Amino acid sequence: xxxxxxxxxxxxxxxxxxxxxxGISREEALLLLGLDLEAKETYAVMETANRLSRExxxxxxxxxxxxxxxxxxxxxxxxxxxxxxxAGIFKERVTFPEEEILGWARMGEAxxxxxxxxxxxxxxxxxxxxxxxxxxxxxVAVPLVANTRDITHREGEMLLDAGFVGAxxxxxxxxxxxxxxxxxxxxxxxxxxxxxxxxxxxxIEPVGPEHDPDEIVDLMFLARKHQAVYSGVMRRINFPxxxxxxxxxxxxxxxxxxxxxxxxxxxxxPRAHCTHEPHSASLMAGANLxxxxxxxxxxxxxxxxxEGRGKSLAACRELCKEMEWNPDLPSNCFVVHESWSxxxxxxxxxxxxxxx
Numbered sequence: 355x356x357x358x359x360x361x362x363x364x365x366x367x368x369x370x371x372x373x374x375x376x377g378i379s380r381e382e383a384l385l386l387l388g389l390d391l392e393a394k395e396t397y398a399v400m401e402t403a404n405r406l407s408r409e410x411x412x413x414x415x416x417x418x419x420x421x422x423x424x425x426x427x428x429x430x431x432x433x434x435x436x437x438x439x440x441a442g443i444f445k446e447r448v449t450f451p452e453e454e455i456l457g458w459a460r461m462g463e464a465x466x467x468x469x470x471x472x473x474x475x476x477x478x479x480x481x482x483x484x485x486x487x488x489x490x491x492x493x494v495a496v497p498l499v500a501n502t503r504d505i506t507h508r509e510g511e512m513l514l515d516a517g518f519v520g521a522x523x524x525x526x527x528x529x530x531x532x533x534x535x536x537x538x539x540x541x542x543x544x545x546x547x548x549x550x551x552x553x554x555x556x557x558i559e560p561v562g563p564e565h566d567p568d569e570i571v572d573l574m575f576l577a578r579k580h581q582a583v584y585s586g587v588m589r590r591i592n593f594p595x596x597x598x599x600x601x602x603x604x605x606x607x608x609x610x611x612x613x614x615x616x617x618x619x620x621x622x623x624p625r626a627h628c629t630h631e632p633h634s635a636s637l638m639a640g641a642n643l644x645x646x647x648x649x650x651x652x653x654x655x656x657x658x659x660x661e662g663r664g665k666s667l668a669a670c671r672e673l674c675k676e677m678e679w680n681p682d683l684p685s686n687c688f689v690v691h692e693s694w695s696x697x698x699x700x701x702x703x704x705x706x707x708x709x710x
Contacts, residue, residue, distance in 0.1 A: 363536030365395040369402045369618075375410070377578065377621030380514055383571045386615045403614035407627055411686055415679030416584075416626045416643035417670045418469035418687075419462040419497065422650025423486060424449040425657050428475045433532040435558045435652040436593040437475050439528045443593070449478075450649055450658075455486060456493055463494045465667040468685035470494070470540055471522055471555075471645065473501035476582045480509060484516040489710050491517025497557055499686045504535070504543040510550035519688065520583065522552030525573060527558070527565045532598075544580050553687070556582040557628055558616060560590035561609070563603040570612065573621040583687050586621055586628030587612045587636070591653035593665065610635040618640075625686040637677035638673075643687075644670040 368382045378386070389396045417486040427439035436443050445500035462470055470490065474483055483502055490498055500513050503524040513521065525540040526533060547554045558573045587700045589609050592599045604612075607631065617627050617640030628643040629636035631653070647664030657661035 359394065361395045361398050363592075365389075365398065369398055370640055371403055372621070373406065375406065376621035377600075377602055377623075379523040380447050380571055380575060382538075383574060383615055383619050384567055386594075386618070387567050387571065387612065389611070399618070400610060400639040401482060403617035405639050406617060407640045407642050410622065411626060411642050412480075412683065413678070413680050414642060414683040414686055415637075415674030415677075415681040416468045416473050416628075416685055416687065417466075417674070418643065418645055419458070419467040419496075419667060420471045420473060420501075420645045420647040420649070420651070420664070421455060421458050421462075422647070422659065423455055423483075424475055424478050425650045426475050426477065427661055428477060430476045430534055432526075432534075432652075433528070433588050433597050434463060434562075434653055436596070437650060437652050438658040440597075441593065443595075444657070447570075449482070449658065452486075452489065452526045455649070456489065458459060459490050459494045459496065460608060462667065463496050465647070465671070466682065467496055467539055467667055468521075468681075469497045469499050471499045471501050472518075473483070473522075473527050473650065475650070476503045478502065480505075480512075484487050484512055484621060487513065487518050488517035497685070499553070504539050505546060507546050510546050510552055513552060514550060518552065520555055521547050522555040522557075523547060524556055524559055524578060527569055527573065539690040541576070541580075548580060553583045554580065554670055555687075556585045557630065558585065558612070559588035559590045559630070561604055561612065562590040563599060571615075571619075574616045577616075578620055578623055581623055582620075583625050584626040585616060585627050586630075586641055586643065588628075588630040589615055591631065606633045606635045609633075610639040610641075613641045631663070632670050632673055633672055634677055637679060642674075642679050644673070646670045658683065672674070 431440040499520040611635040626643040629641035632644040646667040648660035651659035
């Protein structure tokens with residue numbers, strides 16, 4: 355049988371437009387997201403996203419160390435989270451000792467982490483988070499990113515004063531359905547971050563088989579509209595006893611397809627593109643940013659995910675190298691190359707590929 359490499363003219367047209375960093379339309383994103391995983395067109399989408407990222411991000415492999423500073427039976431009871439009262443895994447509030455948090459941060463610096471993402475549960479003391487920020491700012495030179503509850507403008511300014519340069523914040527899939535929070539409030543916090551000058555970090559998460567493509571694409575375009583420093587895709591991990599277990603989980607291969615579509619939607623906006631949990635497939639589909647993890651994680655049943663599901667910095671760096679993303683280059687998220695602007699559409703790609 356003769357091998358045929360031609361792809362659909364409609365898909366080819368979309369990819370030719372996308373490779374100029376112009377982004378794609380909502381209708382086009384839905385079409386690409388619905389492609390069969392076995393289709394040649396799916397691999398053409400991934401190849402285009404891969405080329406965009408390797409050119410725009412200058413082959414930089416990013417590793418942002420997640421440090422979860424506390425565990426608790428959180429009363430907000432988000433259905434996908436292991437750190438909830440309903441999950442029943444953690445019975446008491448425990449904040450990791452300052453010495454341990456500082457030790458993780460120093461380890462991150464010694465192993466060339468590009469950022470430190472300091473995560474708290476929803477009821478954690480905001481003042482305590484500020485104290486941790488001030489401590490880490492004094493002791494390590496790695497940029498600090500907060501991952502905490504919704505905040506006001508004044509609280510955003512307080513994060514800046516404490517040494518944080520950015521904040522991870524997402525409108526989650528199922529917001530208001532699988533969580534008690536209002537989508538509008540989450541978006542309001544994103545606007546706060548942009549208003550006060552905190553870099554906004556984002557991900558489409560936590561993706562499961564039950565999520566409608568329209569909802570997924572909505573969040574992709576929200577990231578573009580509000581100019582996320584990075585976006586990407588994180589799948590939902592079902593911890594033992596999770597109420598979401600009945601839905602199953604998407605595969606890393608499915609996640610790579612979503613990562614690629616998200617990357618084409620973002621066009622010339624981002625400074626990086628993330629995937630979680632760390633794996634190689636998405637590094638061929640437009641992703642270049644991993645989250646190695648220590649401390650608390652909403653995906654783990656162990657208090658310190660570094661002893662459980664969490665991937666180490668060393669492992670993430672090695673994955674980057676194997677996929678020819680260089681983790682030793684300076685971060686694009688905090689130091690912008692003069693040759694491109696993350697806030698504007700990129701010029702035409704050099705050495706374009708093409709599909710027929």
